[in-house]
Amino acid sequence: MKEGLLDHINTPDDLRKLPVESLAEVCKELRRFIISIVAAKEGHLGASLGVVELTIALHYVYNTPDDLLIWDVGHQAYGHKILTERKHLFDTNRQLNGLSGFPTRSESKYDTFGVGHSSTSISAALGMAIASKLKNEQRHHIAVIGDASIASGMAFEGLNHAGVTDANLLVILNDNAIGIDPSVGALKQYLTNVKKGTQKQDNIFEALNFNYSGPVDGHNLPLLIDELERLKTIEGPKLLHIITTKGKGLKQAEENQVQYHAPGKFDATTGELISKSTSNAPPKYQDVFGETIVELASKNERIIGITPAMPTGSSLRYMMDKFPDRAFDVGIAEQHAVTLAAGMATQGFIPFCNIYSTFLQRAYDQVIHDVALQNLPVVFCLDRAGLVGEDGATHHGVFDLAYLNCIPNLVIFAPRNAIALRNIMYTVQLGIDFPIAIRYPRGRGHIIDWKQEFKIIEIGKGICLKEGEDIAILSIGTTARNVELALTDIEHSTQIGHFDMQFVKPLDEDLLHDIFRKYKAVITIEDGTVNGGFGSAILRFANTNNYKHPIKIMGIKDKFVEHGSVAQLQQLQKLDVPSIIVEIENLRFAFNNC
Ligand SMILES: Cc1ncc(C[n+]2csc(CCOP(=O)(O)OP(=O)(O)O)c2C)c(N)n1
Numbered sequence: 366m367k368e369g370l371l372d373h374i375n376t377p378d379d380l381r382k383l384p385v386e387s388l389a390e391v392c393k394e395l396r397r398f399i400i401s402i403v404a405a406k407e408g409h410l411g412a413s414l415g416v417v418e419l420t421i422a423l424h425y426v427y428n429t430p431d432d433l434l435i436w437d438v439g440h441q442a443y444g445h446k447i448l449t450e451r452k453h454l455f456d457t458n459r460q461l462n463g464l465s466g467f468p469t470r471s472e473s474k475y476d477t478f479g480v481g482h483s484s485t486s487i488s489a490a491l492g493m494a495i496a497s498k499l500k501n502e503q504r505h506h507i508a509v510i511g512d513a514s515i516a517s518g519m520a521f522e523g524l525n526h527a528g529v530t531d532a533n534l535l536v537i538l539n540d541n542a543i544g545i546d547p548s549v550g551a552l553k554q555y556l557t558n559v560k561k562g563t564q565k566q567d568n569i570f571e572a573l574n575f576n577y578s579g580p581v582d583g584h585n586l587p588l589l590i591d592e593l594e595r596l597k598t599i600e601g602p603k604l605l606h607i608i609t610t611k612g613k614g615l616k617q618a619e620e621n622q623v624q625y626h627a628p629g630k631f632d633a634t635t636g637e638l639i640s641k642s643t644s645n646a647p648p649k650y651q652d653v654f655g656e657t658i659v660e661l662a663s664k665n666e667r668i669i670g671i672t673p674a675m676p677t678g679s680s681l682r683y684m685m686d687k688f689p690d691r692a693f694d695v696g697i698a699e700q701h702a703v704t705l706a707a708g709m710a711t712q713g714f715i716p717f718c719n720i721y722s723t724f725l726q727r728a729y730d731q732v733i734h735d736v737a738l739q740n741l742p743v744v745f746c747l748d749r750a751g752l753v754g755e756d757g758a759t760h761h762g763v764f765d766l767a768y769l770n771c772i773p774n775l776v777i778f779a780p781r782n783a784i785a786l787r788n789i790m791y792t793v794q795l796g797i798d799f800p801i802a803i804r805y806p807r808g809r810g811h812i813i814d815w816k817q818e819f820k821i822i823e824i825g826k827g828i829c830l831k832e833g834e835d836i837a838i839l840s841i842g843t844t845a846r847n848v849e850l851a852l853t854d855i856e857h858s859t860q861i862g863h864f865d866m867q868f869v870k871p872l873d874e875d876l877l878h879d880i881f882r883k884y885k886a887v888i889t890i891e892d893g894t895v896n897g898g899f900g901s902a903i904l905r906f907a908n909t910n911n912y913k914h915p916i917k918i919m920g921i922k923d924k925f926v927e928h929g930s931v932a933q934l935q936q937l938q939k940l941d942v943p944s945i946i947v948e949i950e951n952l953r954f955a956f957n958n959c
């Protein structure tokens with residue numbers, strides 16, 4: 366490829382040496398560079414393409430990293446990474462031992478705040494701005510936040526506080542009218558009106574004491590640079606409202622913004638998706654949820670569906686299309702989603718509140734205070750539980766079993782396959798008088814013929830999948846699959862029993878007593894943290910009942926798990942088939958030698 370300006374930019378200082386007139390060319394090359402790498406290596410695309418001009422303007426005008434730049438979510442920060450000493454590493458983005466897909470403090474001094482979950486940028490930037498004042502340091506603090514992320518409660522908390530400070534804070538609202546899916550809610554309507562020029566007088570940000578400017582065309586680089594230079598001279602909290610197009614510069618990404626948020630592999634020249642054949646593949650768990658809820662809701666009018674901003678990712682979209690009055694995308698508002706569900710449950714509805722496991726962390730108090738304490742029959746469907754792969758540490762759903770297990774009243778179920786997911790959804794909508802969390806992973810299972818006749822699952826009951834003699838393996842959820850595969854590979858597998866416990870809470874104590882009476886040793890396996898999760902619960906059961914068996918707990922170690930493919934991460938966490946075989950052999954060796 367012909368050498369370009371981008372080849373000579375390693376740091377923002379290199380960028381700042383260029384004349385303004387050459388920056389349009391840098392934008393072009395930066396876009397092309399992002400497209401070429403993401404096309405081959407996958408990742409988030411549309412958001413980064415949409416902020417190419419903004420990224421260049423920010424690093425050109427501000428003295429990063431002394432001036433502090435905070436990206437909200439961080440899925441739009443690829444251009445930022447490339448301009449800040451990481452161009453040569455960018456082809457390792459999101460891969461094992463490669464760059465993180467999100468700004469990460471340990472990765473670069475330019476990444477001032479670790480992100481991945483949305484709506485933190487204003488609070489973090491305000492914290493930094495107040496700290497700078499206290500330290501008597503002159504620097505700028507800039508939070509870049511999208512229109513979907515600013516509608517979240519936490520962002521409003523930050524705005525509310527910032528508006529009564531004199532902090533040197535600039536919030537840039539990057540308004541492209543879409544999150545992953547089209548933005549929702551009254552704020553979206555308000556921003557649309559602002560863009561039309563109908564509500565200037567009642568500017569919501571001015572009402573919160575921000576110096577508001579905009580809306581400005583976020584793809585007009587000279588205009589952006591001028592505006593940022595002007596804002597640099599203004600004291601106190603400021604908000605710049607820019608209008609951009611998600612996916613800017615790649616036709617398909619502009620036209621199909623939902624799909625090109627994170628499109629997978631595509632042709633860098635034509636933009637066409639490189640589709641993998643999935644005709645014979647088992648379904649994604651999200652689709653099992655999405656199709657099943659439609660099936661159930663067509664017969665049970667009390668079923669409600671709720672998603673905080675993930676209708677496509679959760680496949681609640683299917684219900685939103687079929688039953689728009691009973692399925693709600695509430696925006697990036699996990700706390701609200703949970704309490705909304707609680708409110709509906711008080712009125713006799715059966716809300717299925719579908720939240721990615723990692724994002725439910727946001728709504729922990731709502732789960733405890735608004736749902737569990739009142740013992741309301743809310744059905745939490747926790748998608749993306751366990752290891753999610755390339756999104757990495759911010760997104761793995763590995764804490765849910767531990768953080769939910771300590772909550773009274775809450776039942777916790779993990780289906781080992783698509784049929785079990787379907788059956789538990791069927792069971793709970795028949796009527797429950799307790800809340801339940803159903804957690805299942807990202808991606809596809811292994812069962813093709815999954816649409817079988819519904820069967821009731823008995824609450825609190827585990828299943829014997831295979832009888833044995835010496836060692837009992839107790840699995841939870843889809844970890845059962847690797848155990849099954851290990852048992853087909855191993856010699857003397859007749860000696861090994863395998864139980865799908867199904868429920869972390871309540872544990873099937875009758876079954877556990879049978880197991881501990883019969884077997885000499887127990888292995889537990891979960892795709893969640895070993896601290897306080899499923900294995901811990903089994904250990905507690907054994908201690909309480911004075912069973913002295915050796916118990917090996919397999920799960921996620923007490924350390925944040927980085928990014929990589931699920932298979933690689935399973936291997937590193939010793940949750941893959943060979944690691945299970947090794948554990949079995951170790952225990953058998955111990956028996957034979959004592
Ligand atoms: C707390 C939380 N909930 C949900 C998500 C999933 N998520 C990632 S990006 C995104 C949309 C962000 O939209 P916006 O802020 O408008 O930025 P854009 O992608 O348009 O640049 C969502 C919902 C998240 N990262 N964090």
Ligand SMILES: CC(=O)[C@@H](O)[C@H](O)COP(=O)(O)O
Pocket residue numbers: 409438440481545627678749753756807
């Ligand atoms: C940035 C973000 O939080 C989302 O885009 C997330 O990466 C979606 O994950 P899935 O691909 O599992 O839906």
Ligand SMILES: [Mg+2]
Pocket residue numbers: 511512513539540541542543544
């Ligand atoms: Mg947006």
